[in-house]
Structure formats: C-alpha cells, structure tokens
Amino acid sequence: MLTKTLPLFFILLIMTGLLVWATATPFVTSEGDKTFIVDQMGERWDVTQAQSIGFKPEGFQYGIGRDAFTPLDETDLGDDTSCLTSTIFSLSDN
Numbered sequence: 001m002l003t004k005t006l007p008l009f010f011i012l013l014i015m016t017g018l019l020v021w022a023t024a025t026p027f028v029t030s031e032g033d034k035t036f037i038v039d040q041m042g043e044r045w046d047v048t049q050a051q052s053i054g055f056k057p058e059g060f061q062y063g064i065g066r067d068a069f070t071p072l073d074e075t076d077l078g079d080d081t082s083c084l085t086s087t088i089f090s091l092s093d094n
Helices: 002-024 048-052
Strands: 027-031 034-038 044-046
Touching: 034 048
Parallel strands: none
Antiparallel strands: 027 034, 034 044
C-alpha cells in the first residue's frame, strides 16, 4: 500500500507546486510598442521603460501593490523665491 501511496503523494505535490508557480508568475503582453505585465489581480503594469534598459518583463514577481507609496508633494518647488534668504560667507581673512 505504501508503494502506491508514496508516488501518488509526490505527483500531487509536484502538480500543486506547478499550479502555485503558474499563478504567481505574471503574464507578459505587448500592445504596439508598449510591454505590460498582468498581475494576479488582473491589473496591467507598463514595463516598457524597464524593458528598454535591459530588464526582462518575465522576471518581475510580486509587487507591493497600488498606493504603496505616498505621492511626492512638489508644491514647495515653485518659482516663488521670496521665502529664501541670501547669506554670503567670505573665506578671506579681512
């Protein structure tokens, strides 16, 4: 009985591993000159620039998801320089 059960167990283990691997790997698709990966949730991510600098789209794995980073706030980087002060330092002995 053990000689029949053990091979069946290994076959099921291998099939489960292949199933998990297949669902965890992103699907790569191209539309025109753009390359996208499609994650497990079905969301498409544009990886055209990454591919152009040598990354392989098939190599992307689990991302940390949408809205994982707080967007940069650049409102303080305007052209208004009135809040800046001007200080000149002299390195001479005078």
